[in-house]
Amino acid sequence: MRSPWILLTALLLGVGCGDSAINVGDESGVIMLRLSNVGASSITASSAVVTWGTNVAATSHVEYGTAIAYSKSTPLYGLSTSHSIDLAGLQAGTAYHFAVRSKDELGNIAVSSDQTFTTLGSGPVCPPVPAPAPTQTPFK
Numbered sequence: 001m002r003s004p005w006i007l008l009t010a011l012l013l014g015v016g017c018g019d020s021a022i023n024v025g026d027e028s029g030v031i032m033l034r035l036s037n038v039g040a041s042s043i044t045a046s047s048a049v050v051t052w053g054t055n056v057a058a059t060s061h062v063e064y065g066t067a068i069a070y071s072k073s074t075p076l077y078g079l080s081t082s083h084s085i086d087l088a089g090l091q092a093g094t095a096y097h098f099a100v101r102s103k104d105e106l107g108n109i110a111v112s113s114d115q116t117f118t119t120l121g122s123g124p125v126c127p128p129v130p131a132p133a134p135t136q137t138p139f140k
Contacts, residue, residue: 033058033108038100040117045092048117050100051084054110058102060085068097068114079105092122 038052050062057079064087065071074085083102090096096119100112 031056033102033104033110035100035102035110035112038112038115040098040115043117043119045120045122046090047086047088048090048096048119049084049086050098051082052100052102052112053083054081054102054104056104057081058083058104058110061101062087062098063101064096064098066091066094066096070097070099090119092119094119 034055036053036055038050040048040050042049050064058081059079060077060083061074062085063070063073074087077083077085083100087096087098096117098115098117100115101109103109
């Protein structure tokens with residue numbers, strides 16, 4: 001049985017900004033699975049790429065949606081230490097929430113905190129056109 005102190009320590013030390021996780025491991029001195037550099041890039045009006053690293057080989061999985069109660073998820077991908085998943089079919093100009101999840105060969109799981117990105121709006125963004133200056137008509 002896992003010690004509640006290990007889980008409490010993981011919660012106290014393992015949760016932070018972007019590159020942290022809630023880690024589950026065992027008491028045998030096995031290296032805990034850790035996430036790093038969680039983020040979204042290459043954001044367009046309809047897609048984004050979610051990337052992160054792990055300190056040991058682990059699976060790749062992303063849950064995402066327009067609310068923190070993620071409504072979509074990606075397939076589970078194989079073991080790697082450098083993770084990159086394309087999210088496609090997104091709505092333009094929309095804020096998305098996501099979390100990454102990885103599982104190593106020993107069954108240890110790491111889940112990121114909630115992250116966000118906003119897709120680009122649709123169509124080109126044009127600067128406002130100033131109104132023409134009023135013309136003066138001389139009095140007769």
